Amino acid sequence: MALGSLPSEALEDLRGRFAGNLVGPADPAYEEERKVHNGAIDRRPALVAVCRGTADVVDALAFAREHGLPISVRGGGHNVAGRAVLDDGLVIDLSRMKGIHVDPEGRVARAEAGLTWKEFNRETQLFGLATTGGVVSSTGIAGLTLGGGLGYLMGKYGLAVDNLVSAEVVLADGRVVTADEENEPDLFWGLRGGGGNFGIVTSFEYRLHPVSTVTGGLMAHPIDDAGELLRFYRDLCETLPDEVVAFGALVHAPDGSGTKLGAIALCDLRPPGTDDTVVETVRGFGSPVVDALQPMPYETVNTLMDPAYPKGASNYWKTSMVSELSDQALDTLVECFSEAPSPMDAILLEHFHGEVSRVPVDATAYPHRKDGFNFGAVSEWLDPKLSDRCVAWARGTYSAMESYLSPERYVNYLEDDAPPEALTGAYGPNLDRLRAVKAIYDPENVFRSNQNIEPAPA
Numbered sequence: 001m002a003l004g005s006l007p008s009e010a011l012e013d014l015r016g017r018f019a020g021n022l023v024g025p026a027d028p029a030y031e032e033e034r035k036v037h038n039g040a041i042d043r044r045p046a047l048v049a050v051c052r053g054t055a056d057v058v059d060a061l062a063f064a065r066e067h068g069l070p071i072s073v074r075g076g077g078h079n080v081a082g083r084a085v086l087d088d089g090l091v092i093d094l095s096r097m098k099g100i101h102v103d104p105e106g107r108v109a110r111a112e113a114g115l116t117w118k119e120f121n122r123e124t125q126l127f128g129l130a131t132t133g134g135v136v137s138s139t140g141i142a143g144l145t146l147g148g149g150l151g152y153l154m155g156k157y158g159l160a161v162d163n164l165v166s167a168e169v170v171l172a173d174g175r176v177v178t179a180d181e182e183n184e185p186d187l188f189w190g191l192r193g194g195g196g197n198f199g200i201v202t203s204f205e206y207r208l209h210p211v212s213t214v215t216g217g218l219m220a221h222p223i224d225d226a227g228e229l230l231r232f233y234r235d236l237c238e239t240l241p242d243e244v245v246a247f248g249a250l251v252h253a254p255d256g257s258g259t260k261l262g263a264i265a266l267c268d269l270r271p272p273g274t275d276d277t278v279v280e281t282v283r284g285f286g287s288p289v290v291d292a293l294q295p296m297p298y299e300t301v302n303t304l305m306d307p308a309y310p311k312g313a314s315n316y317w318k319t320s321m322v323s324e325l326s327d328q329a330l331d332t333l334v335e336c337f338s339e340a341p342s343p344m345d346a347i348l349l350e351h352f353h354g355e356v357s358r359v360p361v362d363a364t365a366y367p368h369r370k371d372g373f374n375f376g377a378v379s380e381w382l383d384p385k386l387s388d389r390c391v392a393w394a395r396g397t398y399s400a401m402e403s404y405l406s407p408e409r410y411v412n413y414l415e416d417d418a419p420p421e422a423l424t425g426a427y428g429p430n431l432d433r434l435r436a437v438k439a440i441y442d443p444e445n446v447f448r449s450n451q452n453i454e455p456a457p458a
């Protein structure tokens with residue numbers, strides 16, 4: 001529906017009580033407001049409701065429902081599939097809702113849904129506290145948490161969802177509820193991994209942990225050593241204590257030269273000097289060309305990858321959990337990477353172990369609870385002429401790896417054109433309960449601009 005076809009009195013009425021901004025196609029801010037992190041997403045909403053508080057969210061939702069406008073919900077706008085924006089509908093944009101209160105005694109933080117992890121970490125680190133969040137600091141806390149939320153703290157403290165204490169939610173019928181273990185327990189279960197399927201979360205309450213100076217960063221090696229490096233990384237992961245989370249990667253040098261490198265990035269939460277065995281082992285491998293592993297504040301380690309993911313670059317990712325990380329699989333990765341067309345392309349391996357794998361599969365909606373690796377063919381480019389080749393490369397790399405992959409997929413990494421069976425891969429044994437919870441809280445599927453869980457039939 002075009003904005004012009006909405007009754008102007010209704011729009012003026014909404015504008016009169018709205019604390020934030022209502023931005024339509026004729027407004028100068030429109031071009032900026034419709035952008036998301038992924039520059040390949042080009043959608044034209046009828047209206048963007050830039051909310052300032054829960055009442056704005058309630059009013060925007062009611063307006064959309066009254067006038068038959070489909071809606072999308074935007075937190076940090078980082079999702080690669082770009083479902084935070086939609087054509088001809090209303091975007092309920094929470095990205096300016098950035099309030100946060102940290103209770104250092106109770107070790108909890110109540111955070112509004114528009115915060116990024118950089119903004120969140122800055123406040124909690126004032127008190128030497130943190131919770132599991134994303135490894136690129138511009139990512140929104142909202143979408144990341146609702147899909148699961150993996151990061152450097154997950155070995156010791158579990159995923160972001162495992163640290164969620166409660167959430168304030170605007171439901172499809174406009175009611176505002178608080179969901180936690182005691183109140184609305186089915187909703188609380190579904191929110192912890194089920195994406196934005198059940199309502200609009202206006203704020204999250206997280207459990208915090210003492211984390212301050214860590215050892216983090218990366219070691220990079222010549223691409224000729226990448227096969228050996230990935231084998232070393234795989235074997236190293238078998239030995240890691242909960243406090244250390246490590247990622248293996250094939251990347252390009254950040255100078256734009258196109259130089260290909262193999263790398264291990266890690267974060268050791270133990271205060272430097274407590275036990276540096278892991279760091280020494282990683283440093284002892286091969287002949288690194290970059291040694292950037294050192295003590296640093298936790299909030300810094302989460303910014304190290306930011307320059308590799310600038311806002312507006314185009315992205316196309318294909319990811320899955322790995323069933324078998326054999327030598328052959330690793331050789332396939334190295335071979336595929338040699339064909340990467342963009343100097344920003346990467347292949348990532350994210351390792352899961354420790355607390356994240358101890359939580360029972362049915363304890364939260366997020367189901368991937370065993371030790372192992374997530375694989376990602378991450379294509380990223382600035383030159384629009386590279387689009388077709390980059391998408392083809394990510395798909396081709398995924399196909400080449402398919403026999404080593406499990407059907408399990410992380411919902412927050414699913415591509416825009418993911419096939420329907422991807423949802424089964426994302427939720428596995430929890431999908432039936434998610435559909436039942438959806439039928440209770442959103443039977444008309446108002447919240448469908450996401451990786452959509454259809455309500456179970458009545």
Ligand SMILES: Cc1cc2nc3c(=O)[nH]c(=O)nc-3n(C[C@H](O)[C@H](O)[C@H](O)COP(=O)(O)OP(=O)(O)OC[C@H]3O[C@@H](n4cnc5c(N)ncnc54)[C@H](O)[C@@H]3O)c2cc1C
Nearest residue numbers: 075076077078079083084135140142143144150196201450
């Ligand atoms: C460069 C980069 C790095 C990443 N790193 C990590 C990482 O380290 N760990 C990890 O787990 N994931 C990571 N991700 C994936 C990330 O978790 C998802 O992209 C996530 O959706 C981002 O959240 P957002 O709020 O920024 O996204 P948005 O695009 O704003 O939202 C994504 C979807 O979530 C839903 N949603 C958002 N806010 C709300 C809300 N308040 N209420 C209800 N529904 C809502 C909507 O359906 C929306 O379409 C990364 C992504 C990128 C692009």
